Amino acid sequence: MTILRRALRDRRNALLWWMLGLAVLNLFTLAFYPTVRGQQDFDELVQQMPEALRAMFGMEDGVSLSSAPGYLWARLFSSLLTVLLVIYGIAGGAGLVGGSEEDGTLELILANPVSRAAVAFQRFLALLVLLAALTLFAAVTLVLMALPFSALEGVDAGGLGVAFAGLFGLASLHASVAFAGGAIAGRRGPGLAAGTVLAAGGFLAQGLLAAAGAPAWVRNLNPWHWYLERNLLAFGPRWEAVVPALALAALPVAAGIAVFRRRDLR
Amino acid sequence: MTPAAAPPIATRGLTKRFGRLTAVDSLDLAVERGEVFGFLGPNGAGKTTTIRLLLGFLNPTAGAAAVFGRPGADPAIRRRIGYLPADLALDPRYTACDVIEFFGALRGGCDRQFTASLLERFALDPARPLGDLSTGNRRKVGIVQAFMHRPDLLILDGPTSGLDPLLQQEFHRLIREEVARGATVFLSSHVLPEVEALASRVGILRKGRLVTLASIDDLRRKARQRIDIFTAGPVPRGLFEAVSGVRSVAYHDGGVQLVVEGTVDAVIKAAAALTVERIYTPGQDLEDLFLEYYDASDET
Numbered sequence: 076m077t078i079l080r081r082a083l084r085d086r087r088n089a090l091l092w093w094m095l096g097l098a099v100l101n102l103f104t105l106a107f108y109p110t111v112r113g114q115q116d117f118d119e120l121v122q123q124m125p126e127a128l129r130a131m132f133g134m135e136d137g138v139s140l141s142s143a144p145g146y147l148w149a150r151l152f153s154s155l156l157t158v159l160l161v162i163y164g165i166a167g168g169a170g171l172v173g174g175s176e177e178d179g180t181l182e183l184i185l186a187n188p189v190s191r192a193a194v195a196f197q198r199f200l201a202l203l204v205l206l207a208a209l210t211l212f213a214a215v216t217l218v219l220m221a222l223p224f225s226a227l228e229g230v231d232a233g234g235l236g237v238a239f240a241g242l243f244g245l246a247s248l249h250a251s252v253a254f255a256g257g258a259i260a261g262r263r264g265p266g267l268a269a270g271t272v273l274a275a276g277g278f279l280a281q282g283l284l285a286a287a288g289a290p291a292w293v294r295n296l297n298p299w300h301w302y303l304e305r306n307l308l309a310f311g312p313r314w315e316a317v318v319p320a321l322a323l324a325a326l327p328v329a330a331g332i333a334v335f336r337r338r339d340l341r
Numbered sequence: 342m343t344p345a346a347a348p349p350i351a352t353r354g355l356t357k358r359f360g361r362l363t364a365v366d367s368l369d370l371a372v373e374r375g376e377v378f379g380f381l382g383p384n385g386a387g388k389t390t391t392i393r394l395l396l397g398f399l400n401p402t403a404g405a406a407a408v409f410g411r412p413g414a415d416p417a418i419r420r421r422i423g424y425l426p427a428d429l430a431l432d433p434r435y436t437a438c439d440v441i442e443f444f445g446a447l448r449g450g451c452d453r454q455f456t457a458s459l460l461e462r463f464a465l466d467p468a469r470p471l472g473d474l475s476t477g478n479r480r481k482v483g484i485v486q487a488f489m490h491r492p493d494l495l496i497l498d499g500p501t502s503g504l505d506p507l508l509q510q511e512f513h514r515l516i517r518e519e520v521a522r523g524a525t526v527f528l529s530s531h532v533l534p535e536v537e538a539l540a541s542r543v544g545i546l547r548k549g550r551l552v553t554l555a556s557i558d559d560l561r562r563k564a565r566q567r568i569d570i571f572t573a574g575p576v577p578r579g580l581f582e583a584v585s586g587v588r589s590v591a592y593h594d595g596g597v598q599l600v601v602e603g604t605v606d607a608v609i610k611a612a613a614a615l616t617v618e619r620i621y622t623p624g625q626d627l628e629d630l631f632l633e634y635y636d637a638s639d640e641t
């Protein structure tokens with residue numbers, strides 16, 4: 076576990092900055108909640124928006140945007156909080172093998188008595204640990220800072236927990252795809268590209284396909300749909316928001332390691 | 342062959358192609374236990390590629406390489422190898438301390454006392470980040486990490502480039518000590534003096550092919566060097582033509598230019614008859630010293 080511990084230490088400082096960023100995001104979002112709360116005009120405005128737009132911003136029929144579950148789902152879980160964690164996963168994943176191979180630092184580590192598979196796998200585990208820590212930190216700061224703004228009124232507790240677990244699952248899946256891209260190509264770029272395509276494509280498709288009336292099985296191909304399909308904070312926990320993405324994340328990691336074990340280093 | 346008796350390095354028909362370029366071509370090599378093997382060749386000859394094949398970073402296109410009878414990628418084998426890369430690429434935020442701790446843990450511990458003595462010998466401040474170090478100091482970190490676990494086999498890629506002469510001496514002493522302890526050294530370089538000072542046997546690589554394999558004494562006998570002798574007056578024709586070892590003579594305004602094979606003793610004695618103002622022996626590079634081998638392989 077030497078590689079894992081080293082990977083955690085190498086990324087510790089960056090993690091603190093990310094935590095600061097997410098805390099600020101949570102604080103700003105919560106601080107605006109009192110001005111939105113109970114505003115009927117707001118809901119009327121939203122009703123006039125095209126459905127695709129509403130779906131994209133996580134505004135669901137039957138959940139008032141001026142309620143805590145509606146507001147937080149739209150402002151955090153359907154937007155910046157999720158996107159930021161996914162970006163953290165992609166940037167981290169692409170660097171684990173691809174990035175460090177590209178900047179040349181991987182080779183000397185691999186001259187040590189440690190297998191390529193062990194290096195790649197332990198580094199990915201480290202990223203999962205970091206992602207979990209970041210997600211947990213976001214959850215704790217949100218709950219604590221929500222108290223003075225009464226921003227958790229009507230929020231399903233179990234649903235909130237699953238919302239953060241699902242966030243971790245979705246970010247892990249993207250990290251895994253980015254990891255595989257980097258591990259297969261031996262460069263950071265392909266990893267970033269693979270993760271970004273999944274993220275941008277999935278995020279946009281989630282809104283657009285719903286509006287276009289695409290059949291359910293098509294929409295169900297999209298991991299973002301599994302997570303965003305229904306407001307977890309208003310309607311409570313759904314296992315599909317967490318488990319499939321996490322399970323699926325194992326595939327790209329396994330494929331990436333399988334290729335990385337055998338190929339030439341750059 | 343039992344693992345205990347397996348040679349530190351053995352390759353059979355080892356070949357690596359990058360697209361249409363053949364970087365290493367049917368290399369057959371056996372390095373004996375306890376020897377310092379000099380692996381010489383100009384830049385681009387394929388030395389680093391050979392080393393990367395030995396360590397399992399690259400897969401051979403054909404043939405095979407074995408370290409102590411096993412693939413170099415085997416962790417049990419890696420534990421017995423110390424590798425000094427041509428260019429130390431490590432996270433610039435790491436200090437030498439981080440590197441020692443990290444690699445030490447991966448190797449199942451290093452000899453603490455010995456590592457401390459290495460830091461002292463090379464006057465290395467272990468607390469400074471690698472990114473702040475000069476090339477020479479980074480080189481020293483490379484040396485410390487390669488030697489600190491007292492490996493059975495040292496694979497050194499162009500080891501003293503970037504070291505000042507004093508440290509080079511210290512480094513050569515270190516290598517000799519480790520060899521005396523029983524270690525084997527594979528020393529890759531593009532300059533002869535570095536190899537000459539340490540190696541007992543030398544292989545010369547050119548365009549991926551092993552063009553010669555000889556003891557260092559043989560090589561010295563066969564090595565050619567250019568000598569420019571600048572004289573006060575004109576050099577009488579015929580003075581050097583018959584001298585032993587002289588392979589070519591060219592007169593110029595300021596004196597004479599010779600190519601001599603092996604010892605230059607006879608040339609120096611013949612030159613005593615002249616008023617010699619300056620002697621110039623250009624280049625320590627293989628290109629100059631091993632004209633013979635290069636000429637021979639260029640003809641093909």
Ligand SMILES: Nc1ncnc2c1ncn2[C@@H]1O[C@H](COP(=O)(O)OP(=O)(O)O)[C@@H](O)[C@H]1O
Nearest residue numbers: 341359364382383384385386387388389390391
């Ligand atoms: N990964 C690679 N891809 C393509 N060409 C390479 C690669 N590595 C080395 N080469 C080429 O192989 C040849 C031998 O390189 P190298 O082994 O580094 O030589 P040396 O170490 O003797 O200077 C050079 O022409 C180099 O450009």
Ligand SMILES: [Mg+2]
Nearest residue numbers: 385388389427
């Ligand atoms: Mg080289």
